[in-house]
Amino acid sequence: MSGRIEARLRSQGIKLPQAAAPAANYVPSVRSGDLLFVAGQLPVEGGRIAYTGKLGDGVPLADGEAAARLCAVNILAQVKAAIGDLDKVVRCVKLGGFVNCTADFGDHPKVLNGASDMMVLAFGDSGRHARFAVGAPSLPFNACVEVDAVFEVD
Numbered sequence: 001m002s003g004r005i006e007a008r009l010r011s012q013g014i015k016l017p018q019a020a021a022p023a024a025n026y027v028p029s030v031r032s033g034d035l036l037f038v039a040g041q042l043p044v045e046g047g048r049i050a051y052t053g054k055l056g057d058g059v060p061l062a063d064g065e066a067a068a069r070l071c072a073v074n075i076l077a078q079v080k081a082a083i084g085d086l087d088k089v090v091r092c093v094k095l096g097g098f099v100n101c102t103a104d105f106g107d108h109p110k111v112l113n114g115a116s117d118m119m120v121l122a123f124g125d126s127g128r129h130a131r132f133a134v135g136a137p138s139l140p141f142n143a144c145v146e147v148d149a150v151f152e153v154d
Contacts, residue, residue, distance in 0.1 A: 003085050003086060003087035004087055005086035005087050005089070005122055005123065006080075006086055008121075008122065009076075009121070009122060012121060014073060014121075016073065016076055016077045016080060017044075017045070017073070017074065017077050018077065019074075019077040019078045019080070019081035020041070020044055020074060020077070020078075022039065023140065026039055027039070028078050028081070028082070029078050029079070029081075029082040031082065031083075031153070034090070034152050034153060034154070035093070035150055035151070035152060035153070036079060036082055036083065036150070036151045036152075036153045037148075037149075037150050038075050038078045038079060038082075038148060038149045038150070038151070039078070039148060040096075040098070040146040040147065040148040041071045041072075041074035041075050041078065041146065041147055041148070042071060042074070042139070042140065042141065042143040042145075042146055043066075043067035043068075043070040043071050043074075043143055043144070043145055044070070044074060045070060049141050049142070049143050050067070050070060051063050051064070051066065051067035051070070051143065051144045051145065052141070052142040052143060052144060053100070053142065053144050054100050054101055054102055054105075054144065055099055055100065055101040055102070055105050055107070055111060055144060056101045056102035056104060056105030057101075057102050059144050061107055061110060061111065063144065064099065064107075064110075064111035064114070064144055064145060065110065065111055065113060065114035066114060067111075067114065067143070067144050067145040068097060068111055068112050068113070068114030068115040068145045068147055069114035069115060069117065069118050070114075071097075071114075071115055071145055071146065071147035072095075072114070072115035072116075072118035072119060072147060072149075073118060075115075075147060075148075075149045076118075076122060079149075079151060079153075083153050086122065088153050088154045089123060089126070089151050089152070089153055089154075090126065090151075090152040090153060090154060091123065091126040091127070091128075091129070091151070091152045092119040092123055092126065092127045092128070092129040092149065092150075092151055093129055093130065093149075093150040093151060093152055094129050094130045094131060094149065094150040095112065095115055095116060095119065095129055095130075095131045095132075095147055095148070095149050096131070096132050096147065096148045096149070097111065097112035097115060097131065097132065097133040097134070097145065097146070097147045098134060098135075098136045098139060098145065098146045098147075099111050099112070099133065099134070099135050099136065099144070099145055100135075100136055100137075100138060100139040100142070100143065100144045100145065101135045101136070101144075103135075103137075105135060108133035108134060108135055109133050111133065111145060112131060112133040112145075112147070114145075115145075115147045116129070116131060119149075129149075
C-alpha cells in the first residue's frame, strides 16, 4: 500500500521503479539514527542509462536536467526500499550532484535543479535541502549526472 507521497507522485505521472541493485561493493543506503544516506544514483530507466555523455559537449542542458530528475526518482525508489513508505521521510536534508561535463561548463546548478525540483514536488517544503553541484571529467557508465542524498526519517 502506498501513502500520500506516492499518490502525489502518481498524480504527476511519476511511478517509482524497482530500486536498483548496487553496481559494486557497496549498499544502496545506510541508516544511522534518524538519517538515511542514499548512495549515488544514475539516470537509469528500464535497466539502462537513459542519459549519457558530457554537458558542454553535445548534451543539452535540458537533457542534463532530465537526467538529474531521473536520478532523483531513483533516489526515491531507494528510500522506499529502505524504509518502506515515503511518508516516513521527515525532510530531504541534502543532495549532492556530479555533472559529467567539459572544463568550461558552468551551469551545474541548473542541471541539479532537475533533482531539487523533484524533491520539492514529492515532499513540498520538507523537500527543500542543502546541495552541492560539481563538475566531473567522467562518471560511471558515461552517465551525464549522478546524484546522492541524505534524508531525515522517522
